[in-house]
Amino acid sequence: MNTSGELPMSTRVADVVVVGAGPVGLMCAYLGQLCGIDVVVIDKSEGPLEVGRADALNARTLQFLELVGLFDELYPVGKTCNTSSVWADGKFVSRQSKWWDQLEGCLHKHFLMIGQSHLEKLLDGKLREIDAAVKRSTSIESIETNSTGCLTTLSTGERIQSRYVIGADGAHSFVRDRFEIPFEITRPQIVWAVIDGVIETDFPKVPEIIVFQAETSDVAWIPREGDIDRFYVRMDTKDFTMDEAVAKINRAMQPHTLSFKEIVWSSKFAVKESVAENFFVHDRVFLVGDACHVHSVNGGQGLNTGLADAFNLMWKLNMVLNFEAPKELLRSYEAERKPVALDVIATSGELVRSTKFSASGTHAEDYVKIVEKRAGNITGMGVRYGDSGLNGSRLFDFEVFNDNARVRLYSLVDYTKFTLLIFGECKFDLKFPEFVKVIQILPNEVQGEFWTDSRQYENQAVLVRPDSYIQESAPLNKIDSLLELCSIKKLNSSKVYSA
Numbered sequence: 001m002n003t004s005g006e007l008p009m010s011t012r013v014a015d016v017v018v019v020g021a022g023p024v025g026l027m028c029a030y031l032g033q034l035c036g037i038d039v040v041v042i043d044k045s046e047g048p049l050e051v052g053r054a055d056a057l058n059a060r061t062l063q064f065l066e067l068v069g070l071f072d073e074l075y076p077v078g079k080t081c082n083t084s085s086v087w088a089d090g091k092f093v094s095r096q097s098k099w100w101d102q103l104e105g106c107l108h109k110h111f112l113m114i115g116q117s118h119l120e121k122l123l124d125g126k127l128r129e130i131d132a133a134v135k136r137s138t139s140i141e142s143i144e145t146n147s148t149g150c151l152t153t154l155s156t157g158e159r160i161q162s163r164y165v166i167g168a169d170g171a172h173s174f175v176r177d178r179f180e181i182p183f184e185i186t187r188p189q190i191v192w193a194v195i196d197g198v199i200e201t202d203f204p205k206v207p208e209i210i211v212f213q214a215e216t217s218d219v220a221w222i223p224r225e226g227d228i229d230r231f232y233v234r235m236d237t238k239d240f241t242m243d244e245a246v247a248k249i250n251r252a253m254q255p256h257t258l259s260f261k262e263i264v265w266s267s268k269f270a271v272k273e274s275v276a277e278n279f280f281v282h283d284r285v286f287l288v289g290d291a292c293h294v295h296s297v298n299g300g301q302g303l304n305t306g307l308a309d310a311f312n313l314m315w316k317l318n319m320v321l322n323f324e325a326p327k328e329l330l331r332s333y334e335a336e337r338k339p340v341a342l343d344v345i346a347t348s349g350e351l352v353r354s355t356k357f358s359a360s361g362t363h364a365e366d367y368v369k370i371v372e373k374r375a376g377n378i379t380g381m382g383v384r385y386g387d388s389g390l391n392g393s394r395l396f397d398f399e400v401f402n403d404n405a406r407v408r409l410y411s412l413v414d415y416t417k418f419t420l421l422i423f424g425e426c427k428f429d430l431k432f433p434e435f436v437k438v439i440q441i442l443p444n445e446v447q448g449e450f451w452t453d454s455r456q457y458e459n460q461a462v463l464v465r466p467d468s469y470i471q472e473s474a475p476l477n478k479i480d481s482l483l484e485l486c487s488i489k490k491l492n493s494s495k496v497y498s499a
């Protein structure tokens with residue numbers, strides 16, 4: 001913008017610029033477009049990831065994907081997995097899946113094991129279909145904030161004036177550095193090898209996560225889509241060859257043996273842990289995904305936490321940009337997501353250290369106990385934005401009948417709006433604002449357009465946020481109290497996070 005407040009001729013205008021088209025930036029762009037937000041997404045790479053990196057979508061992510069029509073295309077490609085087992089000295093020690101089996105209010109009680117590239121390609125394709133393709137092979141030269149938003153200059157020379165910028169540019173974030181957001185890194189001196197490939201082994205192949213206990217628990221076998229398997233091997237030095245990693249797998253699995261017919265992808269990574277001091281600055285610039293939290297892969301939380309950031313942020317931008325919600329609503333993004341990130345770091349930190357250090361000497365069993373204790377993070381289902389009761393909890397999913405067709409509750413909620421679900425018989429003559437979709441669900445005895453056998457939320461009116469957490473609830477005889485809460489001006493409070 002020049003001194004007279006006018007934009008230079010070559011400046012494009014958009015609502016939001018997303019820097020980075022990894023899975024989290026792509027998800028921000030996709031959700032934004034669903035909500036009718038004009039999003040430009042920029043990435044320095046030539047195309048979406050082809051192989052490697054994150055490998056598991058948790059149960060909450062699967063619900064999010066269902067909410068926005070992405071589930072059906074991904075689910076058949078992955079492999080479901082809800083069981084972890086421990087082996088030591090060639091012998092079976094234990095097997096557990098109870099933290100998945102005990103989940104309530106969801107259909108898919110497992111991880112979907114699937115490479116990150118499948119999600120990236122799906123989202124990249126969806127954006128192309130709606131003429132909102134990622135601007136590839138382009139990086140960011142500068143970002144300046146001004147009175148109406150942000151002016152971003154690209155390596156192509158093009159400039160984009162937008163209301164907001166989202167830094168989804170990964171662990172080495174340019175956006176984070178540009179705005180000098182502190183990101184203090186802890187390095188626990190733990191180095192892993194990761195190998196994806198097609199294997200040959202006399203060990204029975206099962207769809208379970210297997211942790212091998214040798215001297216320490218330094219080898220984990222992860223089932224994956226198609227004919228691929230993944231191995232994580234703790235090496236504790238950056239100076240190793242993949243042959244040495246394969247030798248370590250064989251030592252842990254003995255008396256069984258394993259070799260790779262084909263290695264599809266491999267990587268070395270030294271564990272780094274950090275959470276950004278701020279998740280937004282100047283009320284204009286936000287960080288999501290690895291740009292604001294990095295940690296060890298243990299527990300498979302990196303990608304899942306980043307996707308949950310996207311689902312938390314984009315509906316708030318929608319309410320501010322399209323429904324005139326107060327800007328303070330955007331501050332709740334950091335208030336809600338930073339505590340989750342800190343908890344995720346604590347979880348993965350505890351898990352990764354337990355592979356090396358154990359008071360009892362049984363690292364693999366310690367590992368399983370930590371998973372059990374921290375299952376709320378690992379499944380994603382323990383995250384809530386409120387202290388207690390219904391408010392702030394995730395909406396349970398269950399079967400609902402639409403006339404005579406069986407559907408699920410999650411198919412009725414809408415990411416572009418709030419949904420007021422009225423469970424039970426009551427007459428109301430209230431006019432709810434445009435950003436609230438109202439659905440009455442009757443009990444089985446009465447039936448109607450929508451009805452259910454479930455007693456969950458019986459005789460309650462439940463106001464559901466676009467990301468399917470409960471904003472507020474009230475008994476049916478106090479439904480008019482919700483009308484007051486459905487005022488756009490009231491959408492400024494953040495909730496307290498707990499797992």
Ligand SMILES: Cc1cc2nc3c(=O)[nH]c(=O)nc-3n(C[C@H](O)[C@H](O)[C@H](O)COP(=O)(O)OP(=O)(O)OC[C@H]3O[C@@H](n4cnc5c(N)ncnc54)[C@H](O)[C@@H]3O)c2cc1C
Nearest residue numbers: 020022023024043044053054139169170174289290302303
């Ligand atoms: C080597 C490696 C191995 C991993 N292995 C695992 C694993 O085994 N399991 C697991 O759960 N997780 C793993 N992860 C972590 C997981 O991949 C991340 O949590 C996830 O990718 C985060 O997504 P994101 O979109 O936030 O960031 P990223 O996926 O890092 O995407 C950032 C995007 O921003 C782009 N970008 C960066 N800077 C700029 C710029 N200046 N201008 C334009 N574009 C820019 C990049 O090209 C990239 O496309 C791994 C990560 C790495 C790096």
